[in-house]
Amino acid sequence: MASRAIVPQHENNGEVKQLYARADGRNRRVLQDIGNFVDERAAAKGKKPIPEGVVAVAQAVKGAQRKVVDKPKPEDVIVISSGERTEKSKHVSKRQGSSRKQVKTLTQILSARSKAVCGLINRLNVSIEDIDGEDAGNELAVTEYVDDIYEFYKLTEDEGLVRDYMDLQPDINAKMRSILVDWLIEVHRKFELTPETLYLTMNIVDRFLSMKFVQRKELQLVGISAMLIACKYEEIWAPEVNDFVFISDNAYAREQVLVMEKAILDKLEWYLTVPTPYMFLVRFIKASIPSDDKTEDLAFYLAELGLMQYPTAVKYCPSMLAAAAVYAARCTLGKSPLWSETMKHHTGYSENQLMNCAKHLVKFHSTAAESKLKASYSKFSSLDRNVVALLAPAKSLLPVAIHHGE
Structure with missing residues (x-):
């Protein structure tokens, strides 16, 4: 940015305006010409004449600088030593160029990195399929924002994540929790509720139990x-309080349900908008190409089995549980490939990252028929669920002992 000429304060207003006009004109000096050199015209107007020797030296210096500007020559780099305060000259050849040419600006660095990232994304996009192309005209699919929505889910799922709390509950254990979940699945099916309701119910139960001591006799009350x-x-049409009282065989009065409802909401500070495994299951199943109804039902079945088991529910975040359920379902049905770049892109997990969780789900699948808790097993053994519970579990993900029937 060009600087204005510094004008002494004792000069008259006419001279000041004239100097400013010359400084702001088109014939500005280049940066290297700016110095303490005196212009002949400015000297002529001054009261004290400048000695001819000083003017001659100034003109000679300016002429030498113009020659450097007109025709670049090898320049000398002055190296100043901080300790000895000596100057050393080092000749820079034309092949090496100026030291300023070797330094890249921040803009150049960022531009180069941006081009590299764009090239990498373009190469990856070759193998990533557009799963929202068919829904481009569907306003309910919100294809313009769906990626941002799920990115937000991934960023906020830790806020609703439940940590290990069973050691802090002296009167209940993990088995009691599994019994409660099994019963709630039956109630959910009896009332014909949406899948979102079941997953949110379990999130509320686990978060409340992680904050409040609950007696064994009140565990079912917490559930309803x-x-x-x-x-x-x-739900659009939610069941009434009396419906829950009736389905619990009148074990609790209506007032007790309302008091517990208020206690849960106060403890959770009314924070109910949390990402659950269901939200991720819907998206990940859509990304499971090729996909069909059997893959969808089997993924939901495996996810419910994982939801019922306390160690799985508290160890794995909702997105990983959903992705592992889809991966285990594809392994069970023998889909090829088992895990694609499209799946990795939309889930954010590689095949190796999902392996441990998927093995747990397949293990639950292999023992569900002999378990006393059969709510999910009966639910997904029906024809409307493609009897996916009766499918043989994925042998590749089974432990060796179970695989050989030991």
Whole structure:
């Protein structure tokens, strides 16, 4: 940015305007000409004449600088030593160029990195299929924002994640929790509720149990109160309080359900908008190409089995549980490939990252028929669920002992 000429304060206004006009004109000096050199015209107007020797030296210096500008020559780099304060000259050849040419600006660096990233993305996009292309005209699919929505889910799922809390509950254990989940699955099916309601119910139950000591006799009360809250949040026509009292065989009064509902909401600070495995299951199943109804039902079945088991529910985040359920379903049905670049792109997980969780789900699948808790097994053994519960589990993901029937 050009600087204005510095004008002494004692000069008259006419001279000041004239100097400013010359400084702001088109014939500005280049940066290297700016110095303490005196212009002949400025000297002529001054009261004190400049000695001819000083003017001659100034003109000679300016002429030498113009020659450097007109025709670049090898320049000398002055190296100043901080300790000895000596100057050393080092000749720079034309092949090496100036030291300033070897330094890249921040803009150049960022531009180069941006081009490299764009090239990498373009190469990856070759193998990533567009799973939202068919829904481009569907306003409910919100294809313009769906990627941003799921990116937000991934960033916020830790806020609703439940940590290991069973050691802090002296009167209940993991087995009691599994019994409660099995019963809630039956209630959910009896009322014909949406899948979102079941997953939100379990999130509310686990988060409340991680914050509040609950007696064994009140565990079922926590379950029906949590489902009542989830129904009000997800359902269009939510069941009434008396319906939950009736289905629990009048074990609790209506007032007890309302008191527990208020206690849960106060403890959770009314924070109910959390990403659950269901939200990720819908997206990941869509990315499972080729996909069909059997793959979808089997993925939901495996996810419910994982939801019922306490270690799996608290160890794995919702997105990983959903991705592992889809991966285990593809392994069970023998889909090829088992895990594609499209799946990796939309889930954010590689095949190796999902292996441990998928093995747990397949293990639950292999033992579900002999388990006393058969709510999910009966639910997904029906024809409307493509009897996926009766499918043989994926042998490649089974432990060796179970695989050989030991």
